[in-house]
Amino acid sequence: MSSMKNKDSIGHVRGESIFVDDINLREGTLHALVFDAPIAHGIIKKIDYTEAKSVKGVIKILDYKDIPGKNQIGGIIPDETLFAENEVHFMGQPIALIIAETLAIAKKARQLIKIDLEEMPAVTSTKEAFEKASFINAPRTFTLNDTSKGFEESVYIFTGETFTNGQEHLYLETQASYTIPLENGNLKIFSSTQGPTSVQATAARVLNIPMHKIEVEVNRLGGAFGGKEDQATPWAVMTALAAQILNKPVKMVLERHDDMRMTGKRHPYESSFKIGLDKNLKIKAYEVDFYQNSGAAADLSPAIAERTLFHATNSYYVKSAKFTVYSCKTNLPPNTAFRGFGGPQGMFVIEAAIAKAAKELNIPVRKIQEANLLQENDEFPYGQIAKQVEISNTWHQVKETYDLAKKEKELTLFNSKNQNYKKGISLMPITFGISFTNTPMNHARALIHVYHDGSIGVSTGAVEMGQSVNTKMLQIAAQFFGLNESKVKIETTNTTRIANMSPSAASATADLNGKALLKACNQIKERLIKVVAEKLPINGSDDINFQNNFVLVNGKRTSLAWEDLIKSAFIKRISLSEHAHYATPKIHFDKAIEKGHPFAYHVYGTALTTVTVDCIRGTYEIDSVEIVHDFGKSMNKGIDMGQVEGGLVQGIGWMTMEEISYDEQGRLLSNSLSGYKVPDIFSVPKEIKVEALETKGVDMAILKSKAVGEPPLMYGIGTYFAIQNAITAFNPNYSLAFDAPMTPEKVLMGLYENYS
Amino acid sequence: MIEFILNDKKVQTEAKSGMSLLHFIREEQGLKGTKAGCKEGDCGACTVLSGSLHKDNKLHYVSLTSCLTPLANAHGKHIVTVEGINLTNKLNIAQQSMHNNFATQCGYCTPGFVISLTGLSLREKPVTYTDSLNALSGNICRCTGYKSIEKAAKEVTEKLQKKNHHDSLNWLVKNKFIPDYFTDIPARLREIKNEQSFTEGVLVSGGTDLYVKHADALLDQEIQKASDFVPDKILFSNTKCKIGAGVNVTNLMENCEFARYFPYVKSHLKLVSSEPIRNMASIGGNFVNASPIGDMSIFFLALNSSLYIQSSIGAIREILLKDFFLDYKKMDLQDHEFIQHISFEIPDQNTYFNFEKVSKRTHLDIASVNTALNIKLNDNIIKETHIAVGGVAAIPKYLNQTNTYLKGKKLTVSTIIAAQDIMQKEISPISDVRGTETYKRLLARQLFYAHFLKLFPNLFKLKDLVA
Secondary structure (H helix, E strand, C coil): CCCCCCHHHHHHCCCCCCCHHHHCCCCCEEEEEEEECCCCCCEEEEEEHHHHHHHCCCEEEHHHHHCCCCCCCCCCCCCCCCCCCCCCCCCEEEEEEECCCCCHHHHHHHHEEEEEEEEEECCCHHHHHHHHCCCCCEEEEEEEECHHHHHHHHEEEEEEEEEEEECCCCCCCCCEEEEECHHHHHHEEEEECHHHHHHHHHHHHCCCCHHEEEEEECCCCCCCCCCCCCCCHHHHHHHHHHHHCCCEECCCCCCHEEEEEHHHCCCCCCEEEEEECCCCCCEEEEEEEEEEEEEEECHHHHHHHHHHHHHHCCCCCCCEEEEEEEEEECCCCCCCCCCCCCCCHHHHHHHHHHHHHHHHCCCEEEEEEEECCCCCCCCCCCCEEECCCCHHHHHHHHHHHCCCHHHHHHHHHHHHHHEEEEEEEEEEEEEEEEECCCCCCCCEEEEEECCCCCCEEEEEEEECCCCCHHHHHHHHHHHHCCCCCCHEECCCCEEECCCCCCCCCCCHHHHHHHHHHHHHHHHHHHHHHHHHHHHHCCCCCCEEEECEEEECCEEEEEEEHHHHHHHHHHHHCCCCCCEEECCCCCCCCEEEEEEEEECCCCEEEEEEEEEEEEECCCEEEEEEEEEEECCEECCCHHHHHHHHHHHHHHHHHCCCCCCCCCCCCCCCCCCCCCCCCCCCCCCCCCCEEEECCCCCCCCCCHECCCCCCHHHHHHHHHHHHHHHHHHHHHHHCCCEEEEECCCHHHHHHHHCCCCC | CEEEEEEEEEEEEEECCEEHHHHHHHHHHHCCCCCCCCCCCCCCCEEEEEEECCCCCCCCEEEEEECCCHHHHHHCCCCHHHHHCEECCCCCHHHHHHCCCCCCCCCCHHHHHHHHHHHHHHHCCCCCHHHHHCCCCCCCCCCCEEEEEHHHHHHHHHHHHHCCCCHHHHHHHCCCCCCCCHHHHHHHHCCCCCCCCCCCCCCCCCCHHHHHHHHHHCCCCCCHHHHCCCCCCCEECCCCEEEECCCCCCHHHHHHHHHHHCCCCCHHHCCCCCHHHHHHHHHHHHHHHCCCCCHHHHHHHHCCCCCECCCCCCCCCEHHHHHHHEEECCEEECCCEEEEEEEEECCCCEEEEEEECCCCCCCCCCEEEEEEEEEECCEEEEEEEEEEEEECCCCHHHHHHHHHHHHCCECCCCHHHHHHHHHHHCCCCCCCCCCHHHHHHHHHHHHHHHHHHCCCCCCCCHHHHCC
């Protein structure tokens, strides 16, 4: 069972899996296209749709005036309209929706909309927003002990500035939705969303109807990575609005350029740090101001900012700390969730601070890292006490398994022999907390039906987006009832079967939904045991289980087959359905004092990255990334390995070639796949080795199998520092700027910075 | 009427010839396995195979991005989508290998990868693991990190080692690479008459540039097919090589005689876009695109090539490629003219050629700076050079003054450093998404030096040049 294949992969490889764009359309389906703001900031003086409406096949053009409910889609803070009213705040902000018989007609009409705007100054950088006191919300500060004391205890104090750029999600499937009007004003929305309930609730608010009139159905997503947590909502709501008004099915799949221009990305961060070390290299004090470029509306920015603070110390114990995050409001598309959710931005800064200290002290970076790794019972700056800490174990296992000492020797030798190429190395420990940091979101439900032929249908609130959560759900039920996987079907994610879902996010989807499913399975089992008792001579202390389609008593197979048991239960009018609820125990967080126990557990790991830099051309190759990762007890190694490799490569992309670029007017320049590059098959590490740390696992994780979605992304940060290490080998005068991504441009400029 | 075989079905359609093949497949034919990811040839989710009969009566398949392919170019071909490689109740080898290795996560890019790997199996020549990676050079996956896909590619390659190349199609059918209807395709293709396309409308060759921006506009238009009258042969005489403007980049890479004179052509041209795009993009198309950073423009500028331009009445004029580019996206070409072929002098054994390109991502990316050098030596004396640099001016830049300076000089460090200084005066890069001006100047210097470091490693050391 441990290497059960992704249950969807047969459909995927045959091209038979159905995404929103592939749904067979109902007769009379209309196609929608968004007309968006051509400038980043300004007052709308006049819009003229006359010419656009006259195009044959254009059915209607909707804007904010057509909204029956509230023109408001903000999730955390109500500060974002569905359609702009009098003012536009970012280039790409939706203003109107063209509904036409075909997409081609809608595109023609879009070019004919005339808009008259009074342009206002656009703020694009966090610095400018900060100076103008343009914020999304009040800043947040976490503190631990007294940093002024900490700096007094420090022998070495270093300060510095860092920048990490945004990141385009580049899910291969763009944002997509399709709404079908049903009878009595009810609507069914097919959406490519991580948050079906968000879509439902927001549509209800905009359409001015109760939530129960809206059914949201999600089959699967063609990638999401956070980009469809909050930002799948507007498109779904727009098709719902159009379907409500026209009483016709309406489909909208964003064209790639529209998607890139209109949607938010990973938040760029500017940060300034101050770090103090004692003579033993222990971090005595660490202060950071984080300036988050939030974009034009809150979206999930406050929650992302919060996670930056939670992960500001990465895998290290810091004796005194003070971090403040400012969510700066700019005239860019609202930035949003992206794998890691602000954590990577926080971790980058402490790695930069350590790298800077190491350079100034002329010692290997790893000496400082190693001196400060978290130990059991250390306190995080947010008050949680670290338990079952595995970071040192992964760190030392990396050093031994991959023979760091030998590697360092070879590297020195290589660099002394080669003029045109230099190698660099880095170690990157990661510690990532699992749970939504907003405690109330940590719950889920599962619905299980055992049909009277013995086959099973499972619904949960988990959305399948490539992470193979459906396979994990299937494994849980099939394993629990000892059945062949073909007997269990995982249903679509649908708000009529599972209400009030939290989005599939925070790496916690399998934990939350899986635990709810296990609960449902257990309750069915309890009822079935009563039926077993009538069929077999058992008593209360006997251990009843299921395996290979048969009932087991005290581990011994009986003659009672699964189908016969179910048939009997059905005849006896026993309920064969269960709807269970799970809420993560123990977690809490008090924002008033910024202390608590927000995480169910942490995931640990260490990556060793080796790169080769071409010192003629400024290009580089990643030779290897060698990892020891804490999976807990992985319930599916094939799937979990895919998450580690995929997360790592996405992190490497963020740190190397993926460069978001806006001009000063707020226009996205990296607005297509030709201008924005993500890793291809040739740019990934030549070798990725992943070894699982042997542990007992934690009970809070589903089947002791730890969450694996986000943490590996942060291994990618190691690539940045490995490249810096190689540049320094060529050019000792390199100033070690912390300005990600490390594009070939920055490498070449670094190689020849004050070169002599 | 456009006529072709789509999977196992014959298609005869009156749809507009300018419609993209992707649109036709998904919207007109309802085959939803082929995905639209970017509609600019940069993701490979829409990859299909195109099979055509060659003179040897053998079927030859190449991969294409259907988003950039005009429907017109499907005429007379066997177009294969993922639906067309599915076997009944089992997976084909490419699919099985992807499945075995967890090489699919969200599944959106997957049909494209499967098609590319199946295309690999249809190659006439024996394939290596490197070939399999090249076959995937146009496919982007955002989920897996590619390691599982590499394993799948390796598995496919290994299985292909046993292939019987004398009876390729039957072997592939028997070994579950393709469905059995493929064996009837040659006969069925022979029945399709070659039909002259429209004589009006925009002239389209591979479509790889035009369709990036104009696919919507061409959706309901008729086009002229370049292959109806633009030559697509590579010919060699005693001193000259003549290349039809319709020759695509893959043709050039795989031409044995060309490789004799340019032994590094494969590694050089591997830096040009991706395999499916190279299968489509014509040399002539890259010239008339007039991009200041066009890879083929730079390559052939350094060969001091001549263009033969044909007018609508059939008159032919000759012009040096370096005189063809006038200003940003402006060239010496009238509306009624097209490039017929390109010609250059075959290099002798004292002539050395090198091509360099640096972009954000090494493959399938537009260069920040690209450059090519052709240098003819007499002992240690430079008889002649032709150097071109892209991305540093409004046009692909032929370095007139630098070339003039180098003529007759001794090939030494000081000569090259002095020449580099002259180059810096000739170029005028601007800051844009491909880099700042400062970077492009530094990169141009480095790549200029790279030519000499690569061609004459015994004469030059990096330190001596940059210190």
